[in-house]
Amino acid sequence: MxxxxxxxxxxxxxxxxxxxxxxxxxxxxxxxxxxxxxxxxxxxxxxxxxxxxxxxxxxxxxxxxxxxxxxxxxxxxxxxxxxxxxxxxxxxxxEDVIYLNFFNTIRDEADYGYVKSPTSDAVMVEYSSPNTNKPLHLGHIRNNLLGYSVSEILKAAGKKVYKTQIINDRGIHICKSMLAWQKFGDGETPETSGLKGDHLVGKYYVAFDQAYKAQIAELVDSGTSKEQAEKEAPILLEAQEMLRKWESGEVATVTLWKTMNSWVYDGFDTTYKNLGVDFDTLYYESDTYLLGRNVVKDGLEKGIFFKKPDGSVWIDLTEEGLDEKIVLRSDGTAVYMTQDIGTAIQRVTDHPDINGLVYTVGNEQDYHFKVLFLILKKLGYQWAQHLYHLSYGMVDLPSGKMKSREGTVVDADDLIANMEETAEEISKELGKLDGYSETEKKQLYRTIGLGALKYYILKVDPKKRILFNPEESVDFQGNTGPFIQYTYARIQSILRKAGDVGSSEVATSLGLHEKEKELLKQVQLFPETVQLAAENYSPALIANYTYDLVKEFNSFYQQVSILGEPNEDKKHLRVQLSRKVGEVIASAFRLLGIHVPDRM
RNA sequence: GGUCGCGUAGCUCAGCUGGAUAGAGCAUCUGCCUUCUAAGCAGACGGUCGAAGGUUCGAAUCCUUCCGCGAUCACCA
CATH class of the missing domain: 3.30.1360.70 (Arginyl tRNA synthetase N-terminal domain)
Known part of the structure; x- marks a missing residue:
């Protein structure tokens, strides 16, 4: 940087x-x-x-x-x-004049604080990367918001960025949903059921688990050990058989797989759209799960890996203070690590300007990425010097961890809808939206509801875990998204009333009010805050900066009259300063993926 | 048990590469809407910065040990 x-x-x-x-x-x-x-x-x-x-x-x-x-x-x-x-x-x-001169240099700058000429080398940011057997939940929301925001921050700091995800579309988990649908689904589709595709598939994932548990209980009753029952439950064996069929390319299985995955993708697309996140390029595990094996073979010849008597291939990382780690099973098939090695290389091959990768993955995988990065470095890739695991803490509920199979998850779609409803209730209570059409109102509730949710999650240092209490819905007052949006709306209101005042230079001879000076100092900090946030991969720094800026503005707003100022030069400065603060709020929030309203 | 992360006000969080009397929000209490949007402003209350040592002119911040919570250490992903 x-x-x-x-x-x-x-x-x-x-x-x-x-x-x-x-x-x-x-x-x-x-x-x-x-x-x-x-x-x-x-x-x-x-x-x-x-x-x-x-x-x-x-x-x-x-x-x-x-x-x-x-x-x-x-x-x-x-x-x-x-x-x-x-x-x-x-x-x-x-001297006041220094701050006034500063203001004149940035007064008219579009996207003030962003670096406009990107570097030639790019970075790829991976985030979301869901399994295709169930809908997204609150944990995914944190992941998505972080990945998206960090991508935008890196761009603003002058990096070229590719946003990507690897979709875990194959494996035993999706077979479980497929099997349960076959058994109990009765031909149900998103259209016939009215269910969003990902929710429909998730329903059968739960159905599988229930049937599986029932069979285990039955087996245990008839004298089988619990451990054995968990391995031998007929429905599990069927799912495993289905996976083998899928791997051998059996037409019926592959067709069902494609159908059900397409339902899930439709559902995900809706959620991503609602959440306001996007991707430049997608990777599917079904395309990449065989990758990496050749690399391991090469590495074996180079002596980076070694083979055990049973044929499995390992890397010895004990010198680095880690363990031995398997990279190929004894039957020659790839493990997760192998895939990740292959996928990383594939990504750089596909996008030769990449000189770094960012993985937005929970901190439960810290060890995995430590090992992955070490292996890629040992394999001698240039870009392996610039790998970063954007590791974040789990989102826990008061009751503890979220478990999809036990239904103790906060569903992403539900949560978004709830936030919008809360925003609607509060807006109606305050009743400031006379003259807005129903569509405009709906749009606004969404902006505010999502603003509250996104800010609530992004203002926390990524590496810290978040305790989310659904009972106490996310705040709309104090250090929150809506508070900042509200300040933005206030500024727009002033600008509307000020009319077209142009954006000519401010007079540098005036003395500054204390509040004006404080505000200018805070505005001045924005560019370095963007850089700092990029260096630290931390949207929280942007959120905190914006909060400080807004607090400063509200204090200024309270203490000095803007439109009522009789001195034209001073009034001009205050209007221009307000406009600029509004622009910085919008720019900062854009980095968090949060929209700002003209009224609220 | 090994490794990694976290522990700051009743609650949720800031506190940059060590710097002045540790800061916000929520909650509780007090003022402020005939002036630009009160989702706001101004103020009060609230702290052995998990504990103990160490380095330093100076430690919430760096080092060591201990305590608590979490994660991880699979031919799972």
Whole structure:
């Protein structure tokens, strides 16, 4: 992330160089670095130079040194208006004109904060990657929101991004649904049942599990051990047989598989659309599950892998502090790891500009990805230096883990619908939507409901687990999506009333109100926040930034009159500043996949 | 048991590469709608930053040990 520093961000550089120069002139010493922090609210100032680290080089009393440097800066540096020293902290007050000049440089910039010229190398972000035997749930929602948002953040930070998923469309799990449908389905389809395709297939996955459990119970009653019963239940054997038929390409099985998967895809498409996420390219496990075996054979010749007497192939990672890991079964078939090796290579082959992969997968697979990345590095791929496991914590319910088979999941479609309903209730209560058509209202409820949900999930550091209590529905007040959307709507209302005021330069001679200055400082932070979020793969940083910006704006809004300001220059600044804040809110929320409303 | 992650106000979370008296929201309480949208603003209350050591001028942040919670250590994915 070596985005060139725009000139308006050079304030820190100016101060940094000036402080170095001050120390050089005053003490004939070279400082390796100068440490900064934003000045705390309870002190006067904008930027604070920390004097303590200098004490290693400059002998003396920190207050004295700070004072001397402060005096020097006020005298020699245009940007610095005043200073004060508290303990070892040199607080600098920056001239208002610096902030006004900054504002004029970005005032008219479209997509301020985004890097406009993407790098030539691309990164592929994988997310979602569901199994095709059941509908998406809250866990998938976190995954989808994270993957989508990180993709958008990387783009904004100047990366070319491919969004992808690997759809787990084959294996025993889908055979279970298929078998149960054959047995109990009575020819039911999404059309005849009125059920969304993924929900219909999921229903039979549950039906399978019930039948399976019943058979186990029966077997145990007739004296079989539980362990054995779990292996020998006839319906399980049938499912396994079905998988063998699928693998041998038996027409009837493959046809049923295609039919049921197509139902699921229709359902997923709807959910993805509702959620507002998308993909550039798709991979299907049925196409990739055989990949990777040749790579293993090559690696075996190179001595990266080794073969055990039974014919299975392993890699020894004990030197790296890990274990031995199997990469090919004794019968020569691929395991999950093998597929992932093959798929990664396939992706780079398909998209030669890729120089890095991001995997959005829960933290339960931390170990798997550690091993996968290590293997790819050992195999010598250039791009293997840039692999990242976007590992996130589980979403738990008050009752504990979600289990699809036990029906203790929060269904994605239900949750989205609930959020919209809540948004509708609150909107109706507040009753500010006179003149909106029913369609516009529906659209708005969706925007707000999804805004609440997405913000609620994305504001949390990805690696932390989330406890989701469906009883206490997601908040609409305080640090929430709707609060931020509300502020955006407020700004739009002002702009409508202000009429067409153009976007000409603001006068740089005016003094700034304290709130205006704070707001400008926060606006100034946006570009570096985008970079930071990209470096850390963290939408939470964007969410927190936006919240701070909005809080600052509301405080400004409360304290100063915008349209009522008699001084035309000041009024112009305030309107322009409000407009820009609105734009930054929208840009930031776009990175989170959240829409903003003109009214609410 | 080994490895990894997490532990900050009653609850949900911030706290960047160590820096000033640890910050928000929710909840509870107090003010503010004849002025730009009160989904708001201003304020009060609330903390042994899991515990103990260590490094440092300075530790919620870095190191060690311990405690608690979770994940993972399959010829499953």
């Amino acid at each position: 070596q985005a060139e520093k725009p000139r308006y961000m050079s304030l820190q550089n100016v101060i940094s160089q000036s402080v170095s120069k001050a120390v050089r002139d005053l003490y004939q010493l070279e400082l390796p670095t100068v440490e900064f922090q934003p000045t705390r609210k309870d002190f006067e100032g904008d930027i604070t130079v920390v004097v303590f680290p200098m004490l290693r080089f400059v002998k003396g009393n920190p207050v004295e040194i700070g004072t001397k440097i402060g005096e020097y800066l006020v005298e020699h540096v245009d940007e610095v208006a005043k200073f004060n020293v508290v303990k070892g902290f040199l607080n600098l007050v920056i």
